[in-house]
Amino acid sequence: MISISNSKVILRDFIESDIEKRISWETKHTEWKLWDAPWEFDNITQEQKQKKLDKYIEKMYALVEKYKIMSDTKKRLSFQICNKNNKYIGWCNSYRIDNEFLYSSEGTKCAIGIDIPDISYRGKGYAFHSLCLFIDYLMEHGESEIYTQTWSGNIRMINLAKKLGFEECSRKENSRNVRGKKYDGLTFLLNKVLYKKSKQEL
Template identity: 40%
Template structure:
């Protein structure tokens, strides 16, 4: 599967992506400061990660995706988009994005990628609304959510502790109609 808009391509995982994931989880780990930093990401077993990536590739892609890779037109692999169920509820689909390649942030790449991903999920799954979740210290994600038209629907005060400081957990919601209003 390939989704393309402007300079961004969303595509399925490829074997060539393994090197990027190894680097992102071992040396270029700055992105971990923003993507749920309260979750322990220490001790990543590279062999296990490579096995899991190969297994995902071999499983095929004849179903609705829950993750796609983010690339530039040039082919440069810069991150991924994901979806998950909030509290296991299949009616509450949340989206997320990671751009570990720092030099490709703040250029509109994340906005285009996440917009394409949201469009795909609305079309593929027939959703009425989608969600995204972040924490109050992740200002880039908060700003991206607002630029796309997400509205804050829940804020849990001070429940995230990151590097000794307390932050809020925030949930945003968007409807298909509202997404198109913000284009």
Template identity: 30%
Template sequence: MSEPLKGSLVQLENLTEKDLPVLWDLLFNEDYPEWRKWDSPYLTLQPIEYEKFYDQMLNLMKQELDKQLLIKVSDNIIGVLFYDWEHESSNSLEIGIAIYHPTYRDDQYVADALITWMDFLFYTFPIPRIGLTTWSGNERMIKIGKELGMMEEGRIRKSRLYRGKYYDSIKLGILREEYENLTIKKNNPSIMDI
């Protein structure tokens, strides 16, 4: 992707080398950041030295330039979006989002970033559907996904253990034809109602 993708509230851009210090700080500046409570908290995120992070990210950027984009508001990095092929030969694609900056965890920023990303992915790839997997402890993400037209397609019960309690893995998805019929679209003022 050469040009940034503009939503109503956010802009999606390729990660560049100059962004790495800010991204590292958002990820590792606190021992227990607020964003970790919602972004797969049952997975361990080990702090790493900046130099190692820098080398790993440069390598990743060379391999998968468009698979991960920064979410920005007024040139400030607030999070990332990504996609991954669940099964590329079947055109089965999954997306994910993480908002690191506490000021922008509002549903409107998340919804705008997701709509802008889904527009790009449906336009770019001949995919029949976009999936998003989260966990039952992230009720806001489930709510936003459903408000954006995604349906709960699967629930793997008690598959995520977090702080001694089991949670479900939730699979959401939207088909291309469902997405094309949505009244909520990128740059549509109605997205502000979410």
């Protein structure tokens, strides 16, 4: 298992003890789902939710086994976020998008996202410090461009992206339907000069 850290957070591999917390975030403390691709949770039945949860739990156990044997030198696509007291508070991940900024497993562009479900850890710099670590890690492992995506109603994520030095590069108007309202789908590209400046101001 590998971990990387700075003065604020620790990023590490997924471990078995994380599963209980993830299940809690999926079933009880779900406020974060209002912001992270909330359209994915619209109009699905309770039975469909349970099937998704069962599949998700299976995937998590498989992920634990995967990390047990994964070489420390192999590039990670995601990390779990802990505070400096090793309390598990969220995760950050990467995925591929194509030239139209759509998700694609064959996409050539790298996009990143983050979730900190525990409200008490928001607005205190944990997301900023986590993404700084993650961005540096990805660039050190060959990613020349880093993107992030959100929707126009997620003001916290938009502000975080701008603080890190991301600049809007694509806007798909009225492409997201969230709780009965239309929002724009946004894609941002990291400006490395602004990113470097933002880190110097820490």
